Amino acid sequence: MNLQPSRFLAHLSDWFALGLLPTVLLPIVLLTPSSPAFAQTTATQIALTSQEQTALRQGRILLSGEDGNYTARVMVNGSAETAWAVLTDYNNFANFFPSVESSQLLSSDRNQKVFEQVNVVRIFPITRRVRVVIAASETYPSNIAFQLVEGDLEGLQGSWYVTGAGNQVMITHQVIVDPGSSNRSLFFSIYKDNLQKTMAALKQEIERRSGR
Numbered sequence: 001m002n003l004q005p006s007r008f009l010a011h012l013s014d015w016f017a018l019g020l021l022p023t024v025l026l027p028i029v030l031l032t033p034s035s036p037a038f039a040q041t042t043a044t045q046i047a048l049t050s051q052e053q054t055a056l057r058q059g060r061i062l063l064s065g066e067d068g069n070y071t072a073r074v075m076v077n078g079s080a081e082t083a084w085a086v087l088t089d090y091n092n093f094a095n096f097f098p099s100v101e102s103s104q105l106l107s108s109d110r111n112q113k114v115f116e117q118v119n120v121v122r123i124f125p126i127t128r129r130v131r132v133v134i135a136a137s138e139t140y141p142s143n144i145a146f147q148l149v150e151g152d153l154e155g156l157q158g159s160w161y162v163t164g165a166g167n168q169v170m171i172t173h174q175v176i177v178d179p180g181s182s183n184r185s186l187f188f189s190i191y192k193d194n195l196q197k198t199m200a201a202l203k204q205e206i207e208r209r210s211g212r
Contacts, residue, residue, distance in 0.1 A: 093117065132150060143161055
């Protein structure tokens, strides 16, 4: 999709006005065994080709999907406990996730958490800050389910999984995002690029904390 710069910036301005640019790259919704997303998640967790397994062992990020429905995977050198600590470090997301300006845990009731996050998207010459509040349901140490409580996207849901044992684990992230915008192709292109960067930052932080 090719747009002239002036039209591109006009579309960005429209998205910013509606709060539709990807602002949170960690959002997830609670999945139940009866939901289609749960079945899809289970299938994608196990359906890895030999080429994909090799790519993961080489440290590459696997990102598939189109039109707002994505699955991302990365193998990290670190324990499940360390990966879990990074994914649930709600007060410090801004220290290692791109586009996150600030984050704060608002409430904690055992495995139920609510946190606020402010995200920044910079695409010259536009900068936009967007605030979201997310409810998280944690199943230690393998699954975190999030649901957007307040936000500016039309829809956003997915899941994080930590699988494996020892000093190497796989992180799987699935997300379904609906910008509610008429210019969906460009939005999805930007979102997918940011998702790639988020997975790379996640791997880097887990391995940093693991001393790798």
